[in-house]
Amino acid sequence: MNDSLGRQMYQWASDLFPLNRSLTGDGVRQTLSFIKNKLPKLEIFEVPSGTEVFDWTVPKEWKICAGWIADLNGNKLIDLATNNLHIMGYSISVDKIVSRSELEPYLHSLPDQPNAIPYITSYYKENFGFCLSQNQKDSLGDGPFHIFIDSQLFDGNLTYAELLIPGETNEEILFSTYICHPSMANNELSGPVVAIALAQYIQSLESRRFSYRFLFTVETIGSILYISKHIERMRKNLTCGWILTCMGDDRTYSYVPTKDGETLTDSISRRVLKDLGNEFLEYSWLDRGSDERQFNSPGVDLPIASLMRSKYGEYPEYHTSLDNLEVISPAGLSGGLEMLKSAVVILETNDCWKVNVLCEPQLGKRGLYPNFSTKNSISEIRNQMNVISFFDGNTDLLQIADKCKIPYNEVLKILENLKDSGLIVKAETRKRD
Amino acid sequence: MNDSLGRQMYQWASDLFPLNRSLTGDGVRQTLSFIKNKLPKLEIFEVPSGTEVFDWTVPKEWKICAGWIADLNGNKLIDLATNNLHIMGYSISVDKIVSRSELEPYLHSLPDQPNAIPYITSYYKENFGFCLSQNQKDSLGDGPFHIFIDSQLFDGNLTYAELLIPGETNEEILFSTYICHPSMANNELSGPVVAIALAQYIQSLESRRFSYRFLFTVETIGSILYISKHIERMRKNLTCGWILTCMGDDRTYSYVPTKDGETLTDSISRRVLKDLGNEFLEYSWLDRGSDERQFNSPGVDLPIASLMRSKYGEYPEYHTSLDNLEVISPAGLSGGLEMLKSAVVILETNDCWKVNVLCEPQLGKRGLYPNFSTKNSISEIRNQMNVISFFDGNTDLLQIADKCKIPYNEVLKILENLKDSGLIVKAETRKRD
């Protein structure tokens, strides 16, 4: 683990935390601008409100200037200025005096988590609302209240960005993450900051077999929009992909498979998690909840899964003001990054190799076998012999790790050890089914 | 559950109970006549004794007029008139005075169930016998005895019946049941009475995709005879089928799979049992014991399974006089009927559907999605989203129920809900492998 890199990612998350992101608007633009500063080749796109994409329409752009509930003396009881979550996303303007009972339908709190402000939006139906903790709600008093929201919904743009890191082939790996969540840390600033570090890592590789594409967009409408523009290319070129979400806390590791469940993406994901050596939670497709929903939808059918730390919907702070910078940590983010880097290592090295002699090669004369055959030495080089026994030109390293019940890195080490011997050759690239 | 229907079936069983059915004869004819009264389109067939069918020959017809064991004072100790089981099926005539020891080989009882008269037949070897409870046997006395059976074995007919309920296609579903058991309730009057109610239900459907065929015949020779006449048609048209046996007690649900074990019949059977929400017993092909033996035999290979309440051979009253009208109940019969009706519902609706937009449809604008996206509402429509994610035109509703881990009815409800939206279309019919 590179602690300084973990601290770096944590700092980026801290810098981005105050920005008021939403489905559209300046919060998104500021966030993308920050990311472009780290990844200069990032391309930023604006798509006009009203653009039709499959069954959906790009919504109006939302601008929020102020929002509060005050008593009639002007004391602000709830204020957007103190927490971006206080005003329901996409709230329309309002400015009136209301009684407590008139206010009630517009108040959203979580009785079971009395300290938490819930995160609520109403993107596709015009409405307004105030989100507050149950404790705040309980102490609002009897009113009357002055409620005020100054916002605009107008024909603007939806903003997203992508980064292509080209490789030797145009077969692509996709990493997709979100920049639509205001002031929440694990879900969702952890995604973009790990994505930045991962992209920097991939850019730093001397060579790349695959091309890597990073997508920074907004959930649901953003990925639908992207798919509508690029479905043909993705169908042709996309080999694997992951949604980068919930990557920053340090409690567990989680995995939501593709709909198919048995793609190369899934094999790599399971191997990466096994090799981490920690317990992890494997969820089912039925537990999905992010943009793998769009990428795996019928007719789109792209092999996109999610490798996460604590999964959305499964940790108590999820979608509340409690998902703050204390939930994530440098170690948590490093763990998230490490998973994805391991996946990249597998993608870049997962070849089939072939022993170029029949029967076992004589390792002893090459210094690859102990000279004495004793009771103990028999087991010493067992892993090496096991790996060699599957170098048949048709079994890839990922499958060999499974068959030999050893970590992928161990297989790689054995491969490196043998490469110099001249005993093995790389087989013609085999496409997995 | 329709209790009045349960009571109706129970009444039919009570009406049929006293008739002395056997492999052939008037007991069978009276039973079929009763059934034809409920299902007027039933066709009744007579096949002459001596007809050769595959490895078998239709046996002589048996007529039994009287049978008893008496003491020499003419006191009847055992009498056919009191229980049809007292005379072994297909017993030939006898009229002589015998000592106790001469009688012994002709007495059949069950020492472990001292109150039960066993049910025994000797269809294919001429013989006679008296069946009685162990208690009766113990109190017979030392004799001598007058034993008397007045029966005839003659060139007559074997009688069976079938009902065809035509549908839109000539693909057929077979329900086969027996009318050869005298005065026993779960095995076997429950089969015919549930068959009557099921046939009436199917006749009442507004439309039927499949044609449904009901076979009321005698076990083994009856189904062999039927297969010998109709094997070509069945090979061509038969999609699924079930043996209706042991459908009337209320203790458990049971299932004997087809020999293949993975046919559509099996998938439907397992789904039906799961959806009942009760525990059920899945047996193996090795536990079979009824006419699925013939239908699944090598070279016949039809996908016929058994959905039952307590399975033959597994409940204590089986094949004894204790399998009387107290063993079955309106609720038990209703449960048996309900299983089969559920199977019919699946057969009639198990299509593949396809979402006609790429990516997830926008359910919100169609009133199919809650307006607020809160922590709780996310899971609310999860089942609907899961089902939609498998509407790929290639996964049938039965498979979707399995994949989404929800009852078939739940899938149907979601389907109905979506039909009006114009979002989905039925895929061209796909034949299962």
Place this chain on the structure above:
Amino acid sequence: MNDSLGRQMYQWASDLFPLNRSLTGDGVRQTLSFIKNKLPKLEIFEVPSGTEVFDWTVPKEWKICAGWIADLNGNKLIDLATNNLHIMGYSISVDKIVSRSELEPYLHSLPDQPNAIPYITSYYKENFGFCLSQNQKDSLGDGPFHIFIDSQLFDGNLTYAELLIPGETNEEILFSTYICHPSMANNELSGPVVAIALAQYIQSLESRRFSYRFLFTVETIGSILYISKHIERMRKNLTCGWILTCMGDDRTYSYVPTKDGETLTDSISRRVLKDLGNEFLEYSWLDRGSDERQFNSPGVDLPIASLMRSKYGEYPEYHTSLDNLEVISPAGLSGGLEMLKSAVVILETNDCWKVNVLCEPQLGKRGLYPNFSTKNSISEIRNQMNVISFFDGNTDLLQIADKCKIPYNEVLKILENLKDSGLIVKAETRKRD
């Protein structure tokens, strides 16, 4: 179990025990000569040192005349004459006075098994060494010592032998065993002596569908040499094969599968072990350690597994002087032989059969079914009915034993019972995939 045969095999092992076998040399020749005495058709081959076989070279022949450690008074402390294991295999000559510390690197013992002399060789790197128990080592004293080995490494031959027992077809079954281990009983004299008895058994069969080939060679280089000469024929003709090793102790049964794991060899092996009715240990390909390594290597890919008693490396006496004649027993050897004989029985009888009538045959009229159908008799002939239900011309007896959950012998017995009935015919030979 044939106890006299067990005692016979034990006697052979006792006769062969004192011979000082190695990779080459007169110990091997004497052993093969002994075997040829039991199997006169055995062919013995000599292959010159220096012959190149794949990645390997046939080593020089080794002749050992004497070897000891003595004190300066000429008292021998360790002497080849007392145990063949005392001199490391392939030790070169040495004759000098050394201090205790100079001697130390040439001493091999097992601190955890203070009574055991370890078995150590250095075939491919010129060296010398003394193997001794830890107790002997501890009592050697401080020296100086006179160490002496009189041996020769010269251009000679590697000796091996094979026996072909021809059958009706040239499809072959291979049994391969080793004759390179000095004075150890379970690993390895049990292998050759069981091989002799098995070959005699196969020779005694009235007819043989398969041809059987027995290979008596030295481990690793011996099988590599053999493969290099016969790979084409084996690829074409070899159906199944087993390594005969560790067949003589009476503690457990063990099995190392082929690399593929699902070949006919594996199905037969698993069935044989199940039918023995004892617990057995199924290892994985990763646990292999004998010549199945060569036969299953990439590009060779022959379906060779190992059926054993206690597996090499898993029992405490393995590769030490403790693996003596007390480790094996007549009963242990008989058990090992019985496994392989059962495999031969399966190979010779594993056909597909077909009922030649549709539906169940009428067994009653053929005396194959009880006349009374009572509660109890229903289960009596269940196995027979189950087997018949799979006589579809496409399921072999081995598969039927699995499906019917009965021993293979039980299937055979039922088959024999039915053969006379004229009800079944053997199907055209079907090749397993």
